[in-house]
Amino acid sequence: MHTKTITELAQGLRAKEFSSVELTHAYLDRIKQYAELNCFITVTEDYALAAAAQADKALALGNAPLLTGIPIAQKDIFCTNGIRTSCGSKMLDNFIAPYNATVVEKFNQAGAVMLGKLNMDEFAMGSSNETSFYGAVQNPWDTNTVAGGSSGGSAAAVAARLAVATTGTDTGGSIRQPAALCGITGIKPTYGRVSRYGMIAYASSLDQGGSMARNAEDAAILLQTMAGFDPKDSTSVDVAVPDYQAGLNNSLQGLKIGLPKEFFSADLNPEIAATLLAAIEEYKKLGAEVKEISMPMLEYAIPAYYVIASAECSANLSRFDGVRYGYRCENPKDLTDLYTRSRGEAFGAEVKRRILMGTYALSAGYYDAYYLKAQKVRRLITEDFKRALSEVDVIMGPVSPSTAFGIGEKTADPIEMYLADIYTIAINLAGLPAMSIPAGFVNKMPVGLQIIGNYFDEARLLNIAHQYQQVTDWHQQTPKGFA
């Protein structure tokens, strides 16, 4: 059963080949069997089986929504009522969320079965899942390598077939990079497309939830459930959600693809470059036209990001004070000691670095030089994209400069880890939607192709990804030992 896609599972459930309870048991067994991958922070077995039993009843009555009885899993950044929501941090290790995130609520209403909460970098800060309080996630393609981050558990769980699809969030590449490193399909929608209500905030002007799945069709099904205006999220955008599946089979004849020369510079591993160019050749066969473009502002994305994201993180994470919920230190001697020690003992090193950086950037005398400057650079980067997307329909390029690296290999130098986000960060600054799809292998490790589209053009991205997946089988490869 675990080899099937959402569409196939939905058919199987309706044809009574298996029940949702049987399907859920099958996935729970796999989660136990491959526990060493460390994909899950919390497995919600009883909750899942109860939801599956409920789903079977709904399926028997007929007319149940498409996702009814389908086992998925949530990144542990989405609040789940009555279930621990840790955000990968010691700070929230004891936090039983008192309400559901809108995304969780929508999946519940759609009848999906939640298998558990997925491992992630602490507060989504990291690109390797190694900053998690619960330890790194192993990449199923080579268990000595990282799964990527911050949605590492989400990506590895789909790659290892421990859930048919998962949710993720992406602030600087946290859906696309782990999707690329684990050989799955992931979409980061336009900023504001998916509600952030109940999604623990890291950098509020960049954070965006999205879906991670085996292929574009499944990613479309999940996004259909997640997307839409939410009055509970003040940054949610009130734009109608199209039918993401309806256009999957549209022809790509005449599609204009832009390749930024800055994306294919000497910094990119030549084998990855060759893999991506082969994928682009495939698109030419599908009728696309390719044009070289230039986006000179891209190189300023990382500096601007580390000011904006750190500043927003320092403000967002000030809510964790040891008073109302989360970790509290033992025997505080006064209020300042309570704040300082609770935060000092419960946050990991990467979170502390970003809080310190953000606090500095926002402090008196430095605000203009850092935060305002970064917001101006952000506009220049966004204008680069707008200009490019007035000439071409989509932009393609790499997701990550390398395939998955060894666990522990890059932890000594945080800056080196930041630089690896070069191809993904600018998209968050501009607020555009983007995908990563499997495009081949280098030394037996998956390579992702990034597809960047215009605002609210998710349907087109999914169409472009789906058409590629009709003529290639990279997305159908399964890591050895997980078939």
Next chain:
Amino acid sequence: MSLCATDVKKIAHLARLGIEEKDVSSYAQDLSGMLDLVAQMNALNTDAVSTMAHPLEQTQRLRPDCVTEINQREHFQIIAPQVESGLYLVPKVIE
């Protein structure tokens, strides 16, 4: 730009963030590295550029001034570290 141990301690105090003495120098080094990275922005002249706070240039949405939330104090306080009579307890502030 480089930060020294005193700078790091001052920033940590502003953030009410405890860091251990033995880690101060490595934070100073990491933050200095981050500031060097960030300084690359200075190569751009942004005098005539306006700031961008929201990718879609949205402003805060307004809603009618009516109560939408119900009181859930007890529900929310179940997860609090220390409460008494519906109040969150913290160390004594006034001597």
